[in-house]
């Protein structure tokens with residue numbers, strides 16, 4: 252008798268008939284047993300078939316075809332075989348339906364799986380990245396800026412551009428003055444008093460650098476002057492102020508130095524900064540109204556530790572500084588003032604915009620040539636229209652991570 256195989260194609264069953272050999276009654280029980288065994292293995296495979304492969308489906312198709320052929324050969328005279336074969340036929344049908352369903356799902360399964368995998372990998376990567384940044388920015392420092400408390404003009408020179416600073420990473424009382432946006436003469440004063448009183452004793456020490464700087468983004472950190480080499484678009488020089496030699500140099504990656512960092516600071520292409528976490532560079536990213544890119548630099552090796560694309564725009568910006576791992580960008584509409592911090596970027600995401608008060612600077616007629624934070628005395632050193640200014644700050648504790 253012909254075994255009905257519901258669910259399998261009638262065309263298949265009919266066409267198989269052509270290949271059927273003459274009935275071989277003696278072999279029937281052995282064959283049914285064999286079919287059972289093979290089918291069991293396949294069924295087990297099917298259970299695990301969450302990641303169904305094309306090869307497996309093809310194998311099953313071929314096997315179910317073979318089963319149809321074999322079943323067709325069987326002469327179902329005895330009731331023993333009859334129920335066994337009926338049972339088998341049902342299982343074949345069920346398996347067939349499952350296979351069809353699996354194949355139907357297969358494409359989307361793989362898609363979902365690979366999406367899930369990508370998502371999982373991405374989340375893992377982000378977690379690792381997050382941990383790396385947390386370790387990197389793990390200084391004992393948890394202040395955030397609350398306001399500009401006061402302004403003090405400590406000195407006046409005639410120059411629009413320039414920078415002045417103390418060593419942001421040592422206890423040295425020395426004050427450095429770098430006049431102009433392209434020069435190689437550094438003035439070193441013994442202390443702030445000598446700087447303010449000028450030309451009186453002790454006279455400043457004059458240091459002639461072997462290379463000129465560009466812009467007003469220089470910093471002094473742990474006895475080294477870091478500055479943008481004027482002859483290059485993105486080279487940062489590390490100059491040993493004690494030995495008076497170039498200690499090291501690096502090329503700041505990420506398209507640094509191709510455009511002005513801040514729209515209203517017309518000579519600075521790379522700005523440097525120091526905070527409680529160490530040395531940073533700020534440059535503007537690609538595009539006409541580029542966003543600022545923040546890079547953490549290891550001052551010993553001059554290696555790039557990490558880089559962030561910030562949401563803060565270069566347009567209408569005039570300066571920026573870092574305080575306790577957070578970038579504060581100073582904007583002045585049309586370069587006229589008022590000067591206010593309207594964009595901050597926190598790589599750790601602990602400070603939210605809504606936590607920040609209205610951060611506005613005392614009124615100044617022109618934009619700043621530079622504003623740098625000094626983590627030692629926790630105040631800002633700024634240059635505005637030839638005035639060397641100290642801004643005292645008001646801070647408060649950040650929320651715990």
Ligand SMILES: *[C@@H]1O[C@H](CO)[C@@H](O)[C@H](O)[C@H]1NC(C)=O
Nearest residue numbers: 289310311313314315316317
């Ligand atoms: C199906 O039968 C053919 C011929 O008997 C054999 O070569 C093939 O391996 C069988 N396929 C499966 C999946 O059992």
Ligand SMILES: *[C@@H]1O[C@H](CO)[C@@H](O)[C@H](O)[C@H]1NC(C)=O
Nearest residue numbers: 382384385386387389390391
């Ligand atoms: C941060 O440093 C402290 C000790 O200085 C340490 O206990 C803590 O585990 C560090 N945290 C991270 C995220 O590295």
Ligand SMILES: *[C@@H]1O[C@H](CO)[C@@H](O)[C@H](O)[C@H]1NC(C)=O
Nearest residue numbers: 429430431433434435436437
């Ligand atoms: C460089 O600065 C010094 C004083 O700091 C000044 O005398 C000199 O003219 C400047 N050179 C240029 C090319 O601006």
